Amino acid sequence: MDPEQTFGEGGLNQFLAVDNLVDRIGLDDDEIAWRKQFVGFDEEDEARLEDLETLLRENQDEIADDFYDKILQYKQTRAVINRSPKDVPALKQTQRAYLVSLSTGDYDQSFFANRARVGKLHEILDMPLKHYVGQYGVYYTLLLDRLNERAQQQVVDAIEEWVEEQESEGSGIGGFVSALGFGGDDDDDGLEESFEETVRDAVDDGMMDVLSLLRIINLDMQIATDTYVDSYAKRLEDSIERRQRLAQEVEEDVQGPIEELHNASEVIAGRAQTISSHTNAQARNTNQAATELGELSAAIEEVASVADEVHSESERAEQLTADGVEAADDALDELEAIEDATEDVTKSAADLESRTEEIDAVLERLDDVAERTTVLAKNAKIEASRSEGANAGTMGVIANEVESFAEQTKRDLAAIEDAVEGVRKDAMKTVETTEETAERIDDGTDRVRETMDSLEEIHGAVDQTASKMEDIAAATDQQARNVETAATTVEDISQTATQVADATESVAAASEEQTASLQSVGETVSRLTDEDDEDDRPVYEQVQ
Incomplete structure (x- = not known):
């Protein structure tokens, strides 16, 4: 099986409905066309990416190895990799397939739907968005090193081709020296125009290859980011709906206990007033006793x-x-x-x-x-x-x-x-x-x-x-x-303390009634957090 055919085919796909995901983020043909136009991605970019296939295939092993060597240096990214159903060699195979797919796709809805699936799989693994987007910075370094070598080679090839054309026209080495501005003619104050144009075209061609690769990666990153945003929005919507539903249920469930609490509170308030009176008497007696003892x-x-x-x-x-x-x-x-x-x-x-x-x-x-x-x-x-x-x-x-x-x-x-x-x-x-x-x-x-x-x-x-x-x-x-x-x-203090104890017993009895009501309220209210805790667990934990 070709590497690109294994891209996005991990064990977590069974928990992912890609069509629903694509519909939620609005990734239809019109949306894809607008995004391409916005970043300037066109048929010329597709052609350039196709030309880069050989380069990407030849460097896919080295790039995949360097990529994982880099991210495995950090504890946070290692934790995410350890949660994946795939081991590191399998992940490297997936990485190689992803790299080649950048230059072999049709860049249609199916292509970007596959990108959406990959982004969602990373989100399911609970990879932070900063890690996912940050990986592209690692990619830029690895890819641009190769593209820089390719661009330099293209410039050299263009110069050699221009020299060969000059020789075929009989200019020989003198024409090349003259093109460099060393012909001795006072009127020549720079590169020969055709030579300079050749070099510029070669450099421009290399830069356009870089730009085409950056554009497709940018579109890829947009889709992946949409999957994270969709997940956040879905969680928020589910949480709001769940809380509204639970709030209604809680309101119905706690209405009776609240009334009981209200009645118990009135009783407690009266008894607390009695305790307060006893306490004040106790305070006065205590002060008197303190005075007498003094x-x-x-x-x-x-x-x-x-x-x-x-x-x-x-x-x-x-x-x-x-x-x-x-x-x-x-x-x-x-x-x-x-x-x-x-x-x-x-x-x-x-x-x-x-x-x-x-x-x-x-x-x-x-x-x-x-x-x-x-x-x-x-x-x-x-x-x-x-x-x-x-x-x-x-x-x-x-x-x-x-x-x-x-x-x-x-x-x-x-x-x-x-x-x-x-x-x-x-x-x-x-x-x-x-x-x-x-x-x-x-x-x-x-x-x-x-x-x-x-x-x-x-x-x-x-x-x-x-x-x-x-x-x-x-x-x-x-x-x-x-x-x-x-x-x-x-x-006197002892007598007052006895009165306080009697009043406290009454308060304790009322508190038991209140505690029973509060327990009912607590069980109901706990549903507000229990359901949230269950739904907020990452998918990779929920399926274990």
């Missing part, structure tokens, strides 16, 4: 501060108690010393009383002396009265003096007796006071001992109190921190 925290901080102060005072009391114990001990020592001194005072008082008695004895003797002196004075006066002369005067004076001394002595003795009596009374009072003092000192000593015992107990208790106050201060600080996180334990 005040409690402040109070605890104050207690902690007081505890610190008490701790300080406890330490101070401990120190004072210790000082009191020491002072009581010193006082006890002093009381013992005073008791000893009291005993000495009592003894001294006893001695004083004994001495007073001795003084009384002396005073009695002195009183007796005074009495005697008085008697003596009286006797002296008597004797003086009896005497005469100087002796009488002297004796009178002596009698007076003695009497005066005796009286003074009596007065002094009376004063001494009074003083001794006062001393005796004071001594007696001192003894009594000393005895009372001794008794009081005994009592005071006992009390000081008791006080010392109490102070020692107080010292121990204060010491324990100071230690416990440290624990209380630490516990109070911890309590202050714990109170900051105790809002969740407030009774």
Whole structure:
């Protein structure tokens, strides 16, 4: 089988109705004629393409190999090739057939219908349009390299033919040199006109071959692009129709659930309002609880501060108690010393009383002396009265003096007796006071001992109190921190939370009804996407 006969005969053709495709893109004879005229494709182009058949056949293997070597370098194009039912060698065979078909076709509706089928097959393989159109750029490089060599050879052949004509006319090599403008004639300032025309005609002929090939490829690319546009338009039309149909079905299917949703929404709205009221109450209670907890925290901080102060005072009391114990001990020592001194005072008082008695004895003797002196004075006066002369005067004076001394002595003795009596009374009072003092000192000593015992107990208790106050201060600080996180334990919040829970249960019941309705709506609406997803899959996936 010739290669061109295998072009467009792949396994995907069974999924393609070419006649319908041609009708949809409007590819009738008039349309084909207009497109040819628009790009300037005519019978001359057909003739030129026919002349290129030999060139294309001779280079078809090399061009096909180079073409696939190029596109297999890219991951995206390899992915498309991997989706094709054909392997790379088969694709190369198809490529060779396509290349030769460019120069062997009738360029009628059948030719372009075949091009439409090829474009559609690429679209079925989900080849992006940028890849399909981009392939022509690869073609241009491969084809124009060959056409460039052909055109250069045509120029060379034309020059050789012109030279042969010149030789046949007898001009020889001189005519060729002259044609190039090297004849030495001052009037010749360029190429000989016939030579230049020959070269230009050869170059123009080569360019026209290129233009003819580009024109047929352009028509080919137009048709292929139409198949992509047709596919896009068909998908869009199907999607619009499908969505319109589904929208109508959905509208009918969701009408009942929507009404149910509306009714359920009203119920939910009312219950949500109740929840909102409970929530507001809960918020107020929470704020109140937060305020109270803040005040409690402040109070605890104050207690902690007081505890610190008490701790300080406890330490101070401990120190004072210790000082009191020491002072009581010193006082006890002093009381013992005073008791000893009291005993000495009592003894001294006893001695004083004994001495007073001795003084009384002396005073009695002195009183007796005074009495005697008085008697003596009286006797002296008597004797003086009896005497005469100087002796009488002297004796009178002596009698007076003695009497005066005796009286003074009596007065002094009376004063001494009074003083001794006062001393005796004071001594007696001192003894009594000393005895009372001794008794009081005994009592005071006992009390000081008791006080010392109490102070020692107080010292121990204060010491324990100071230690416990440290624990209380630490516990109070911890309590202050714990109170900051105790809002969740407030009774009002708990009651409000219970109300919210009750209301939430009602909302949950209504939500279940709403969920059931929404499920029905969801199943219906999912058809909008499920059908689209199924229809949007590439044909090569749908047929697997």
